[in-house]
Amino acid sequence: MTDFNAERRQTMLRVDNLTHRVSLETDTLTILQGVSLEINRGESVAIVGRSGSGKTTLLGLLAGLDTPSDGTVELDGSVISKLTEDERAKLRARRVGFVFQSFQLLPALTARENVMLPLELAGMESPEARARELLERVGLGERLNHTPRQLSGGEQQRVAIARAFASDPVILFADEPTGNLDNRTGQSVSDLLMELNREQGTTLVMVTHDEHLAARCGRQFHIEAGILTEPEAARELAD
Amino acid sequence: MAAASKLMSVRRDWRERDVRVVLAALIIAVATVATIALFASQLQRTLVSSASSFLAADRQLEAENGREIPGEWLTEAQSRGLETGRMVEFSTMVFGSGGFQLVSVKAVSDEYPLRGEIEVQDAADAPRKLVGSGPKPGEVWINPRLLRLLELNIGDSLEVGNLNLRVSGLLIREPDGGFRLSSLAPRIMIHADDVPSTGVIQEGSRVEYVYLFAGDDGALEGYYQWLQSRLEPSHEWEGVRDGETFSRSLERAESFLLLGGSLAVLLAAVAVAVASRQYALSQRDTVALLKTLGVRSRGIGKLYLRRLALWGLTGIVGGLLVALPLFWLLTRLLSNVLERPVEFYLDPAALAPALLTALVSLFAFAYPPIRRLRDVPAMRVLRSQPGEGGREALPDFAIAIIAVFGLVWLYAGELSLVAALLGGLVLLLGALGLLGWLLVATLRRVRGGGNAWRLALVGLYRHRRASLSQMAVFAMTLMLAATLVLVRSSLLDDWQAQLPPDAPNHFLINIAPDAVEEVSAFWQERGQPLNQQYPMVRGRLTELNGRPVKEAVSKDERVGALNRELNLTWMSTLPTDNEIIQGQWFDPGQTEGVSVEAELAERLGLSLGDRLTFTIGSEKVTESITSIRTVQWDSMRPNFYMAFPPEGGLTDMPATWITSFYLPTDKKTALNDFSRQFPTISVLEIDHIIDRIQQIVRQVTQAIEAILALILAAALVVMAAVVSATLRDRQREGALLRTLGGRQSLLVRSTMLEFALLGGFAGVLGVVAAEAAVWALQFRMFEGNFSWHWQVVLPVPLISAVVLALFGRWQLSPVLSVSPMLLLRRLE
């Protein structure tokens, strides 16, 4: 993929002083507080933290699924909070891929149709060949016409990964992609994810509990009670 | 087990969306069926009592032999709890200050009328009012025309035979102002006690005694059983249902209500089936979980059965709570329409079909998919099983269809109705199968894209199973609703056609042959041309194939027509509304033969070639039957049981002529000039009867419309239930599509298109099936000729497309307003 703006936009994701609050019945709850980070093109980043620390919330904001209460998120050159809902959708269709913990395949569609979905939404002609190619790549060439019900959890997640890479995204968000899988299956799924990521030169932002998986990413962030820290960077600063 | 029971607890159950849909469906089912049944029974009572007022009673006994019936007959009726009343009718000359006039006298007892009311005026310019009894002894009420004819004023005295009676009111309308040829002259009404002192009635005078009876059906029936063996041929027992003019309208209104009720049953069953199937599918995970916790299949079966019973109870109670106020409202509406209070009548028997509907739709529709829950494998907890749902539903479906049609049969008691609906449904399912195949064959080639159309088509293909089953429900619902609309419009058209606003409302009787031309010219000049004039000869049918007719025809089939003189006529051309069903109409110049009305022929067992002998005065005429024809009795034109050819058997008989014509109210004064110019011709005014019939038709029409609206509302709810059954899937899909980058507008357009296509197809199928059902129904239940109803065929698919597109849009709105963040949070 050639991008003539690549030089100018080395930074893929820039987050500045991001704060997110939700109002509850009695008071407001601050889920994220003063989060700032920069991720470069092609990097792979893991976000780790305890349950309830705000990982999913952060990921959603980074991907433009939601808008923050305060601060800015700049994704591939666009400030997300300045975009309309439809513009954000367009951005997602062209540049963003997702892998969810609970797979989120449509039960009525076959594996191939599930992979074709983002291609069709992006208005791509002949999405079928591309879907087949990707499913073969994730090792499901024989299961093209099976519905999610007929697939195991690991297989479903592989379909979801094929779907995530289908539209050639520049950035991929994954929320605990192996969280619902056993160790070995999780291992093979994360292998696949990292491989494809490298092949396609995609930027990867991943939330995980899995220490091993986190260790395979270029950088790691910790989040606790809504506050983000980058341990290595902290160490570098201390040095 | 305690934890498991808690999982199965009813309170938790209420919060389930699908349970709420099942309950809503049940409540609607019970409410619709109960309301219709209650209202139908109320309407029937009201109509019968409305119609009863045509007799001024529930039953009449006429004695045409000029003798009163034995007093014992009346005491017997009274001892059986019946109300009785008495009238005497005869013709006589009356004298006023301005001259004399032949009038028809009706003398009534205190009790008259037992049903209905008399409309009177205190003076020519006073308002009309309704009163519940006739004139007091010593008083007389007169037809307003007599004021001028006899130069009378209110308060003057009128000489009736030997008696002077004071004119105390103007008689506008009698409830039983029936269409009787004996009542030719202007009417006056007096008290029955005054009759003897007039001295008018003597041995041999032509008098008709009429006795009135009213009471509940059982008592009337019992009395008739008692009376039957005592009746002589000159006695005629008349009930509402026998009145030719109204019975047809009533029968058809009843048929319509039954049809409406049956369709409500079907709709309800469909709604319950859809919702409970959805519920069963959603319960599979819970059941699998319960099984892993060690609950056995039997235990699960029991738990769900208990739940089902509870639903049934809730549905029935809730349905009745909805039905009763609704019924009360309809009753109010009815009494507004009728402009008189209608007694709120709760017929317990009318509730039975509603309860039965709830139970049958629960056990035939809701139970099977829920029963199959017992077979859900525990393995499901770990991984959902492929190939679930769908195929094994077929036997369930068959059972359900049989159950519900059994119900309709029980309810409507019309096998032909069930057959017609079933036929329409089979046709519909066949067409759906074909459509499904076509859908798969053609749409699989369509590829999606950024284009809403293609996305919609792809959507239809991908959800083909769900789409087809939704389409089946929509098409069925539309078919049922369209059937009802079609039947309604053909019913109303028929009625309207029978009694157009300019239907003849006056008869001229007793026109001398040499006055025919003059009479015709008189009305022509006044812009009210006469319908065709017919000669009329009065005679009795006395012999059938040479045997006296009373022997030839068995006693049960003795028909009123045999007891009185028949009106015989001759004519060269068949009246346009008559139809030959056997034999041939007379050729020009034919001199032999007679044409017999079809119903009479059937009742007397007459067939072509039978020889009929008529006694006319002292002469006898014998002719063979050459044709049998149907007659429109309610056309308000002169109709004849027996018609001869112009140069045939009647030619030399003394005839007078009869005709009918339309005279608007504001030209009625012309009747005075007419009576003066042609004093021997009798004018029979039936405009009040026609008004009454038209009023009844309007009432029935409105009631039918109210019920139609109810059923259409039920249909809409069924459709909404079906659409929202897929709500969860669609919400998930919408959120995913948006996350994957689908624009809102694209989502909106493609969903609306998908639903519009669904609605359009369902509309076409439904309408075609409805036409088929109506065609079949019209064959048996409702008379009338079948033709395509373009005014329904064209708009229904369009409307259903639009309505469904809007449903789709409405269903989508939560998806649009919700942040796609939900997906990360595992949208449930």
Ligand SMILES: Nc1ncnc2c1ncn2[C@@H]1O[C@H](COP(=O)(O)OP(=O)(O)OP(=O)(O)O)[C@@H](O)[C@H]1O
């Ligand atoms: N819309 C909301 N309303 C109220 N509270 C919210 C909302 N969204 C998130 N939270 C709360 O914010 C906190 C962070 O939630 P989040 O889902 O981001 O955690 P997480 O780190 O992803 O946890 P896990 O590892 O369990 O998935 C939680 O305490 C959650 O309950």
Ligand SMILES: [Mg+2]
């Ligand atoms: Mg999370």
